[in-house]
Amino acid sequence: MAHQTHPPGFHLVRRDQLLQEAQHDSYKNKGKLPEPTLCQDCGAVYHAGHWQWSDKPAKANQTTCPACSRIRDKFPAGYVSLAGEFFTAHEEEIMHLIHNHAEKEKASHPLQRLMESVKLPVGAVITTTDVHLARGIGDALHHAYQGELEFHYNRDQNLVRVNWTR
Numbered sequence: 185m186a187h188q189t190h191p192p193g194f195h196l197v198r199r200d201q202l203l204q205e206a207q208h209d210s211y212k213n214k215g216k217l218p219e220p221t222l223c224q225d226c227g228a229v230y231h232a233g234h235w236q237w238s239d240k241p242a243k244a245n246q247t248t249c250p251a252c253s254r255i256r257d258k259f260p261a262g263y264v265s266l267a268g269e270f271f272t273a274h275e276e277e278i279m280h281l282i283h284n285h286a287e288k289e290k291a292s293h294p295l296q297r298l299m300e301s302v303k304l305p306v307g308a309v310i311t312t313t314d315v316h317l318a319r320g321i322g323d324a325l326h327h328a329y330q331g332e333l334e335f336h337y338n339r340d341q342n343l344v345r346v347n348w349t350r
């Protein structure tokens with residue numbers, strides 16, 4: 185396999201380091217929100233210190249949640265690159281697994297969402313609103329199909345790039 189250089193500003197991390205590092209997200213740390221706060225775009229409710237899916241409160245502060253902000257700004261927190269002969273041969277099945285994983289995560293974590301999937305001449309790239317979802321997709325692919333999995337984390341931008349190849 186060809187030697188891969190890291191993208192500028194990124195360094196290779198172990199997945200347990202990634203969990204610790206992914207605490208600093210400028211989209212999430214804009215000061216403490218009043219409770220309850222409603223996202224006027226997706227209906228998620230900020231309550232008890234985190235965003236959750238719940239009934240619309242009778243009276244709520246309104247804002248745009250971090251996930252909807254990232255989607256609006258087209259500013260992903262995670263990139264998952266998919267490549268390899270196995271991927272090309274099983275693309276539909278693999279995309280299905282990714283979408284299933286993402287739906288499950290979104291159901292319990294409103295800020296973890298898929299943004300776009302872009303087909304490339306070789307492989308594809310999927311973007312996410314949250315670093316944990318990108319990492320989770322990488323783990324799910326590795327669990328289901330093995331292959332090669334790499335995490336690159338940019339601390340300054342709180343951005344993760346996951347490369348999965350098989």
Ligand SMILES: [Zn+2]
Nearest residue numbers: 223226249252
């Ligand atoms: Zn929202």
